[in-house]
Amino acid sequence: MAKDVKPTRKELMQIEERIELSERGHDTLEQKRDGLIMEFMDILDEAKDVRSELEATYDDAQRAINVARALDGDVAVRGAAAALKEHPEITTESKSVMGVFIPQIDSTKVRKNLDERGYGVLGTSARIDEAAEAYEELLEQIILAAEVETAMKKMIEEIETTNRRVNALEFKLLPELRENQEYIEQKLEEQEREEIFRMKKVKDKKEEQEREEREAEKEEEEEPVPADD
Numbered sequence: 001m002a003k004d005v006k007p008t009r010k011e012l013m014q015i016e017e018r019i020e021l022s023e024r025g026h027d028t029l030e031q032k033r034d035g036l037i038m039e040f041m042d043i044l045d046e047a048k049d050v051r052s053e054l055e056a057t058y059d060d061a062q063r064a065i066n067v068a069r070a071l072d073g074d075v076a077v078r079g080a081a082a083a084l085k086e087h088p089e090i091t092t093e094s095k096s097v098m099g100v101f102i103p104q105i106d107s108t109k110v111r112k113n114l115d116e117r118g119y120g121v122l123g124t125s126a127r128i129d130e131a132a133e134a135y136e137e138l139l140e141q142i143i144l145a146a147e148v149e150t151a152m153k154k155m156i157e158e159i160e161t162t163n164r165r166v167n168a169l170e171f172k173l174l175p176e177l178r179e180n181q182e183y184i185e186q187k188l189e190e191q192e193r194e195e196i197f198r199m200k201k202v203k204d205k206k207e208e209q210e211r212e213e214r215e216a217e218k219e220e221e222e223e224p225v226p227a228d229d
Contacts, residue, residue: 005180007187015184018175026169033162035098040155047148053127054141061134068127080128083118100158102151107143111136 046183088110094101117132123207 003185007184007191009188012181012184012188015177015181019174019181022169022174022177025172026166029166029169032098032196033159036159036162037120039097040152040159043148043151043155047145047152050141050145050148054138054145057134057141059137061064061131061138063119064127064131068125068131071127076124077131078130080117080119080124080132084116086112086116089145097151097155100111102154103147105143105147107140110139110163112145144201 005015065077086109088115089108091106091108093104093106095104096102113135116127
């Protein structure tokens with residue numbers, strides 16, 4: 001690449017400016033990457049807690065539904081589930097974390113009172129009520145897990161993108177720019193040495209001419225004048 005660069009002082013100044021700008025950009029991206037990693041580690045810790053709570057809540061919901069099915073029968077459980085008329089509502093928004101937009105998921109109408117579940121309170125058992133409550137809690141945990149794990153995915157993608165940019169600057173662009181800088185500096189030094197040598201030759205030649213002219217003038221002055229007859 002260096003061979004395609006014009007070895008001029010103007011080009012050298014432009015490359016030096018690009019190096020300075022690229023170094024600042026590299027430092028900024030490194031700081032961003034490190035900050036993103038710290039944020040990601042916080043989200044990862046939260047995700048581990050959420051995942052553990054989700055698994056525990058799932059086990060509780062499975063136990064509750066199994067008890068209800070065993071004692072009240074599948075027909076009663078399915079009938080209670082089919083009676084639900086008001087379904088949960090999900091809304092999403094975004095928040096920025098170091099320039100990364102991660103989702104915020106809000107849910108409404110997930111947890112319900114007994115009279116909001118659609119089935120007759122007198123026609124069902126407490127076991128079905130417990131199963132319904134357990135699955136409402138499970139749904140809330142699923143929504144929270146979806147929010148946290150989506151945030152993790154977004155952060156990972158941004159970290160990878162930022163890291164690629166850091167590496168591109170550190171291992172490709174900056175080395176190429178510095179190589180071009182060194183090439184131009186070497187060429188300019190060669191040109192300067194050649195110019196000094198040329199100027200010295202011109203000076204020596206001029207001094208030689210002046211010396212010859214002085215010697216010629218001296219010879220003319222020393223030449224004897226012919227006597228008159």
